[in-house]
Amino acid sequence: MLKKAFIAAVAVAFAAASLALTSCEERKRPKPVAPPQGEEIVASATAAQAGEADAEPAQAQDIAAAPIETKADDIDWPVSNMHAKIVTSKGDMLVDLYPEQAPKTVANFVRYAREGHYDRLIIHRVVAGFVIQGGGYNKYWNERATHDPVPYEGDNGLGNYRTTLAMARTLDPNSASAQWYINLRDNNDQLDHFVNDLGPRYGYAVFGRVVDGMDVADAIGSLRTGAGGPFPAEVPVETVTISRIDIIED
Helix, strand or coil: HHHHHHHCCCHHHHCCCCCCCCHHHHHCCCCECCEEECCEECCCCCHHHHCCCCCHHHHHHHHHHHCEEEEEEECCCCCCCCEEEEEEEEEEEEEEEEECCCHHHHHHHHHHHHHHHCCCCCEEECCCCCCCEEEECCCCCCCCCCCCCCCCCCCCCCCCCCEEEEEEEECCCCCCCCCEECCCCCHHHHHCEEEECEEEEEEEECCEEEEEEEHHHHHHHHCCEEECCCEEEEECCCCCCEEEEEEEEH
């Protein structure tokens, strides 16, 4: 697609340009930095952090092994009776979904899961100590057809803290479709919805949280990365397959 080709061509330039801030207030809450990862994107770390994704395995393992502090442990998260089990080749992750806070986003994710959209796809992006991302490609780098994008719900009050599940998207806030990511650290300052006197800074919609199996996410996040498919970097060298996503209701 021309859109993808264009995004890939301007990746480095855009990542650098998006670090520029336009006000004193925004210096306190920097703009999301968004390098490409196919049709959908999630804000990335700075160039230095992105470089960690291609570190030698020992360095990546050190990142995963270090104690990770998170404000998520101090938050009174919503009680949920809807869950998702993400079954991968590295292990399972159990996620609480939050349909009251993000009704359209959860319904969208559940629809894809029940249709089998995620079956045999891969985790196509790993940025060590930042995020892991999937739901877009199979191991042959083919994409499946998606439904209409889901309206923006990034202002629902749920923060991009470690363990949370959120939607990837393009620069258009209303463009999220099937791809999602898991925060490996507290990314709320970079990825959350924020409003000041200049107007809104659109973030990324959190709609769930890993409540069991975060060690699996960390293990995936520690994998060595390199080029793969259409991407020049941030692709795990070891293929991590999403066998399926099961929706569980109490």
